[in-house]
Amino acid sequence: MSATHKAEAKPPMRDALVAAAFRLFLERGYEQTTVDDIVALAGVGRRSFFRYFPSKEDVVFPDHERCLADMTAFLAASGKEHEPVRRVCDAARLVLLMYAENPSFSVQRYRLTKQVPGLRAYELSVVWRYERALAEYLRGRFTGRPDGNLHADVIAAAVVAAHNNALRSWLRSAGQGDASTTVDHALGYVQSAFGAPPTASTASTSTAATARPVFPSLPMPPADEMPDDVVEVVSRRGAPLWRVVQEIEMTLGRD
Amino acid sequence: MSATHKAEAKPPMRDALVAAAFRLFLERGYEQTTVDDIVALAGVGRRSFFRYFPSKEDVVFPDHERCLADMTAFLAASGKEHEPVRRVCDAARLVLLMYAENPSFSVQRYRLTKQVPGLRAYELSVVWRYERALAEYLRGRFTGRPDGNLHADVIAAAVVAAHNNALRSWLRSAGQGDASTTVDHALGYVQSAFGAPPTASTASTSTAATARPVFPSLPMPPADEMPDDVVEVVSRRGAPLWRVVQEIEMTLGRD
Numbered sequence: 001m002s003a004t005h006k007a008e009a010k011p012p013m014r015d016a017l018v019a020a021a022f023r024l025f026l027e028r029g030y031e032q033t034t035v036d037d038i039v040a041l042a043g044v045g046r047r048s049f050f051r052y053f054p055s056k057e058d059v060v061f062p063d064h065e066r067c068l069a070d071m072t073a074f075l076a077a078s079g080k081e082h083e084p085v086r087r088v089c090d091a092a093r094l095v096l097l098m099y100a101e102n103p104s105f106s107v108q109r110y111r112l113t114k115q116v117p118g119l120r121a122y123e124l125s126v127v128w129r130y131e132r133a134l135a136e137y138l139r140g141r142f143t144g145r146p147d148g149n150l151h152a153d154v155i156a157a158a159v160v161a162a163h164n165n166a167l168r169s170w171l172r173s174a175g176q177g178d179a180s181t182t183v184d185h186a187l188g189y190v191q192s193a194f195g196a197p198p199t200a201s202t203a204s205t206s207t208a209a210t211a212r213p214v215f216p217s218l219p220m221p222p223a224d225e226m227p228d229d230v231v232e233v234v235s236r237r238g239a240p241l242w243r244v245v246q247e248i249e250m251t252l253g254r255d
Numbered sequence: 256m257s258a259t260h261k262a263e264a265k266p267p268m269r270d271a272l273v274a275a276a277f278r279l280f281l282e283r284g285y286e287q288t289t290v291d292d293i294v295a296l297a298g299v300g301r302r303s304f305f306r307y308f309p310s311k312e313d314v315v316f317p318d319h320e321r322c323l324a325d326m327t328a329f330l331a332a333s334g335k336e337h338e339p340v341r342r343v344c345d346a347a348r349l350v351l352l353m354y355a356e357n358p359s360f361s362v363q364r365y366r367l368t369k370q371v372p373g374l375r376a377y378e379l380s381v382v383w384r385y386e387r388a389l390a391e392y393l394r395g396r397f398t399g400r401p402d403g404n405l406h407a408d409v410i411a412a413a414v415v416a417a418h419n420n421a422l423r424s425w426l427r428s429a430g431q432g433d434a435s436t437t438v439d440h441a442l443g444y445v446q447s448a449f450g451a452p453p454t455a456s457t458a459s460t461s462t463a464a465t466a467r468p469v470f471p472s473l474p475m476p477p478a479d480e481m482p483d484d485v486v487e488v489v490s491r492r493g494a495p496l497w498r499v500v501q502e503i504e505m506t507l508g509r510d
Contacts, residue, residue: 124379150420150441154448157416158409165408186405193409193448 014052014062016042021059022108030060030116057122060109064126067098068133075137084141085155085194088134089187092163095130096183099167103175110171131160155194162186269307269317271297276314277363285315285371312377315364319381322353323388330392339396340410340449343389344442347418350385351438354422358430365426386415410449417441 020042024033035056039049053059071091078087099106113119135156142148166186170179275297279288290311294304308314326346333342354361368374390411397403421441425434 121376121380124383125376128379147440147444150417150444153420154413154416154441154445157412161409161412162405165405185402186409189402189405190409 013042013044013048017044017049017052018059018062021056022105025060025112026108030112030119057119060112060119061122061126063098067095068126068129070094071130071133075133078137078141084138085159085191087141088138088156088159089191091134091137092130092159092187093180093183095163096167096179099171100179107171107175110168127160127164131156134159151194155190158190158193159187162190268297268299268303272299272304272307273314273317276311277360280315280367281363285367285374312374315367315374316377316381318353322350323381323384325349326385326388330388333392333396339393340414340446343393343411343414344446346389346392347385347414347442348435348438350418351422351434354426355434362426362430365423382415382419386411389414406449410445413445413448414442417445 017038021033021038024037024041028037033056035046035049038056038059039046042049049059053062071094074091074094075087078084113123135152138152138155139149142152145151163183163186166183167179170177170182272293276288276293279292279296283292288311290301290304293311293314294301297304304314308317326349329346329349330342368378390407393407393410394404397407400406418438418441421438422434425432425437
């Protein structure tokens with residue numbers, strides 16, 4: 001709770017850098033903005049920027065590393081009782097959740113990424129890492145099965161494609177509508193193709209605002225057991241980034 | 256025929272640049288080789304290099320643009336009589352064919368790509384373009400079908416994943432064995448998952464050396480109807496690049 005409170009009182013430096021970067025990207029364009037411009041606006045030094053982000057591209061996707069870590073932990077916490085195809089579908093929903101937490105930010109980034117080839121390439125590499133995380137889990141579950149690795153790779157790719165088809169629909173609609181329902185429907189197609197009975201997903205009634213609680217099996221420890229870096233994650237999941245993005249929008253007079 | 260003859264008499268400049276580049280990449284490493292080094296070894300000017308290749312990365316993948324064009328033409332030449340899932344599987348086999356034409360070159364490149372993150376990123380962007388070509392074709396065929404775009408995207412991703420799983424197995428085996436059989440088996444899994452009855456593929460008896468004739472429906476015009484640039488393609492499909500690669504291998508004393 002204290003981390004959330006602190007975050008609301010003053011956005012952490014990392015969020016301030018993201019906010020400054022997006023303000024400049026929207027005002028001047030991505031290519032025309034330098035790291036020096038970003039740190040000048042955020043009022044910090046270059047070294048602070050590179051402490052959080054290896055490159056300018058990374059500031060565009062500030063939450064993927066955390067999401068990849070969440071996904072890996074979620075899959076690692078799986079047991080034999082989890083039907084594997086349904087499990088990777090649930091893991092993919094973590095990515096949706098990240099986007100749905102901050103619709104305005106996600107839509108802005110989607111538009112920016114479409115315009116900048118370098119960001120598109122970066123995004124492809126991130127998508128590849130998600131796909132490999134899902135495939136590695138499935139390879140483990142399919143060990144000893146004939147063609148286990150082949151099936152793992154194909155199902156992982158199908159899950160990612162279904163998820164991204166639904167995610168892009170939602171982003172193109174400017175973040176209107178219920179992203180979870182669209183993604184559930186898309187993942188249901190993959191489950192039906194690969195033998196996992198499609199069921200009403202655990203996430204089917206979620207909305208962006210309430211999406212977090214629908215992952216009861218997500219291995220998040222109670223707050224007082226969390227190490228410091230996980231507390232930081234909680235503060236980033238909260239309101240501040242929203243608010244900062246809204247501030248940018250108001251300043252720029254955009255929707 | 257005359258183009259093939261010309262190519263055998265003297266490798267075209269484009270092939271000479273590829274050969275010089277790979278010789279230097281193997282000797283010095285990719286990062287340590289500049290475009291200036293490549294053109295010096297090939298005995299041409301910088302402008303000649305950039306006439307063929309937009310960047311140093313492009314010389315590593317000299318045949319993907321041609322293969323993408325072949326794939327697009329192959330899909331564009333499809334009719335209603337072609338079952339769509341089987342058709343995209345056949346289209347994917349064109350990529351295998353490109354790799355299987357020059358096993359030594361393909362294996363060298365596979366090893367190089369694994370070592371250089373920038374090349375890996377480049378490869379992901381190429382894979383993405385193949386996947387989009389397949390998906391766009393399927394979207395057209397599934398127009399009016401409920402969830403047509405979703406199904407198209409998922410099937411295209413599954414086809415690419417199955418193809419690449421088989422291709423990587425073959426590359427890891429240093430290009431030994433019958434790549435076509437492995438890929439046919441992998442694509443059969445996708446066909447069975449998405450409702451297209453898996454059949455003995457048209458390519459199932461092919462080998463790298465005889466792979467070309469197994470695509471009777473590939474829309475290649477007779478040689479005397481080909482525009483000049485297509486003739487160039489034919490010369491590149493022939494022996495010269497093989498021979499150049501063998502020369503490199505002999506010079507370097509590698510297997």
